[in-house]
Amino acid sequence: MYTTLKSLGWLISFCLLLVVAFLSLLHTPYAQPVLTPLINKITDQKVTFGGIDYSIQSPLYLTLSDVTIIQEDHLLQIQQVDFWLSQHPIKKGKLAFDSIKIDGLSLQNGLPTNEGIHWISINQLSISNLDFANEDVVLRDAQIQLTNWSVQENTAIPFEGSFQFSTQQLYWQGEALNDVLIDGYYSENYTALHGLSFIWRDSTITAQAELKENTLWVIPQFTLRNFNLESDNADIIGKPLNWLTQQGFTYQFERIDLLDINVELPQFSVNNLSLSAENVLLPYHLWQQSEAAISFNADSVVWNQHLIENPIVNLTLNGKKADITNLSLDIFDGNIQLSGQVSQNAINLKTFTAEQIKWIVTDEEAQAFNQYIKQLIEVKVAKIDFNNVQLIQLNSLYPYQLSGVNVEGNDLDLLRYAQWGLWDGKLSISASNASFNYLLSQQLLIEMNTVNGLWSIERALLPLPEGLIGFTGSIQLMQDSQPWQLEAYGDGLPVSYLSHFISNPIPLDGLTEFTFNGNGLAVNRDSFNYSFNGELNVIPREMITTKTAKELWQYKLGLIPDNDQPNASLETKEKIQEKVPVAQYPIHVDPITVTANRGRITIEPIMITGEGFNYNIEGDYDLVNPEQAEAITSITQECHQLKQKLFSKEVQIINYCQ
Template identity: 30%
Template structure:
């Protein structure tokens, strides 16, 4: 036993002596060669370093200056400016590397070296890396400062080294890029554990904006909660970036990610894109659930304002929007904008298939409508089958559709209405309420109207045209009518009364080849079914009577005769002043058009002048348009002309004074 005791005592003395020698050497210039030699002899790697810092008063702390570790001669080494270890005493008993703290300053790890080296399992209560540069397929960090608590590196796992920790973390970087998202001055302060990331605070600069906020993310449940997010001074001009954002959102939605935006504020920001631009805009969103639709939100709010902007090249200023989103409805607390040289405001709510407005107000707008304005209107109203407006107020509007097939404009339009209900299917119609409209001046296909007036009402689909006054320079057209929108077939009635109507409305409004001047007195009463053309073509009944006064041919008989030989009345040239001065008076018999269940008949109409004699007659069946038969016979001296409209075609025949055929 004494021998064993002596052996143990001897070994203890030798161990103590060896430890003393090692600790002593760590204080000398031989520390670096000693560590270099130990690593080179005991591991397959090659270590090089400039110096070692150690002091017995801090026995668990060791600093290596300019360390470099090589795998082989063909690969670049891993290096750092400094590595400091605060070794944990537990590492001696648990036989693994455990550190209270581990500090790396400016580490350089080539990707190929990182893939080949096998590091041991390492634990550190605090991992700190300064002047870090990272470049991977998805992430780039420049001049970064990183701190991780409870870092536990386990070789052989698929989890990246920077996710192998639980606890608090901090990250600061001069620049950062993640999946094409580039930022500057990045700061993160948060906590990670059990697939849950919590950012108590983050900030960075992106697209000239200062961004900060707090959020939580659960990667297992694929949920993101943005507690607060603020973007100030955003300047977005890259349409390609918006495509990237849209594509990224689509990818997240396809992967079943969900997000809750408890509070998002975009302040004093500007957007300049091909379709839309905003200047000094502010947007706030609360309690928004993504990717839920607007009608699936629980209690979300949106408010928006801007100094100015444009949409589809239409300029506007001072837009304001305050909207509340609830299940199955969107409440418009207020929406207003200055646009088209006027002012717009609406309040109300929208739900799937219905729009209910408390008021719709527009003042002083001047709108040049595009050529396909009707399609734009239909597309805008298509989400709604029903539109209710409690109070309609349109004042001093000017609308111009110069590029339409039938050009028109209205100047000084004033329209008002109460308790309006519009139905958009199968076409836009007034189902309930009252509407009245007046204008200072209007024009329809170059025919001027002065102070027209229209009043209509509807009660549960029983639509009434109370009165329509269309005054011309020296004449007036009045109309009343009704249609039962709620009844099968939609039966309707229409009555017209015209006094001193200008004759030039016939070619302009009805495409009738009528180049004569004068006035027309007329009455008309028709009725039928209006649900579709088939119903109309079999049900139209009624009669139109017209008398012509002060009629004259301003172009002269010969020019008129030649013009009727052309394919359409639009080929008739305008009269010169000399031709107007020598206009030929005409005697025209009354016009009578009757319809019996869609079978139309035009009684023979005679036109007689000094040098012209014309007879016009015809009949057709609306149910069979190909059976249309209209015929015009004209005679000027020895010239004869017969023009027929039949089965959608025009034919011209006749003879000239020399006997040749037309």
């Protein structure tokens, strides 16, 4: 036994002597020749170093300088590496280091391979003065700190735990990011960015983020400050957004702040925009947001060539609707303010105010507005107040121009069951000047209200240059059949205006006095056609035509230029009048009576007499069966006659001459 213990003691002493001898060699010029083959044997890689620094007083600490590692097509050069070996150097079958610090590393061909270093693990890995480049990213003077670094066969990223990254400059997709700083935590199922900040094109970006279940990025805070976007660099936004979309993640922004933003693009520009948003989901579109609160203001916005000044918007997106707390903007030389709820197919406003607006409506704007209107199924406004508003559209089929418009309304229900009307509330409309299809009116006034479903037009007055049009009426909207009645009267209505609504007219001008009483059912088109009753009495006066008997004959045969038609635009007529004085020929028109009984309209014979011709209209017209209409227009000149059915293009020529 004594001999055995004595032999074991000699063995331990011999091993210690070998360790002491090896450690002693680290202080001599023989350190490099001894360590290099050993390292190359362990790592299966060719490693050389220029110097070594070791002290027996710190036996677990070692420094290597001017290190070169050759990996197939990669050459790694490191200025200095500091090693702190763990007090328990073998953990889970790997050589364990408390810390390794790498200073001065250049990776100009991307990341090196991890092969051959799976046998070590590092509690703290620090890399400083790192230069890196591959096809997508370039780093200059970067600093990296990682915890729990260890190469595993089934993981793509060889560390887990906290990390810090900073660099003076990072190039990504051709863009330079300066003063980049990232502080976070990584694990296989959870990643957090506790802080991220960098400068991009003189703009500062800061953010925090958490990746949950490898599908959802939750971003507690994202701030972009002092950002400028112009036409010549508009694609700088598209590239990163496309990249983010391609990653397949969902992004939940708990808070977004865009401060001092300026955009200058051909179709849109904004000056000094500040926007704050909460609970925004991307890439979901506007009407897919749930409880997203957005507020923004700006000095000015140019949209669709319209200048919008001082816009202020506060709203919450909830599902497919937007709750607008406040919207205020200066546009069209006036101001618009509103609050309430808006969606793709419904409008429910608390307040809607417009002052001093002067809007010249373009064809594109009218089409977009009409397209949106067609989608609506509900329109309500609790309080509406327009003051001195002007609306102009001259290029439509029925041009209009309104100025000095004032609107007051309360508790308005304007669209229900896909039917427009005043289902509830009280509404008053006035205008200092109005033109409808070139019919001029001054000091227009319409007052209406609805009580228990009965929509009543209490007063409607349209003063004309030489007369007045007025009407009253009502419709019971809540009854199934929706019975209606209307009484209208007028004096000084131009006959030329009526020709726009009559088929096969002749060029007439003059003034009329009329009365109308009508009633029926309005629940749908068929009910209206079957139930329409009424009587129209017209007394023409000061009647003239601009055609001779021969010209009228040619006109009815379609032998005159199109721009000489009575339905030509007022602008075309004025141009013609400027070139050639228009002759006027007096004619006589008997009083006109038209009656309707359950949709069948009877036209009492209308006789229009002029020099050398007679023009007659008589017969019946059936709203239910318009193709069976028997109303006939005829023009007689001497012993020749042209006959034509109302609303038909076919002309019959009759010769009574012997």
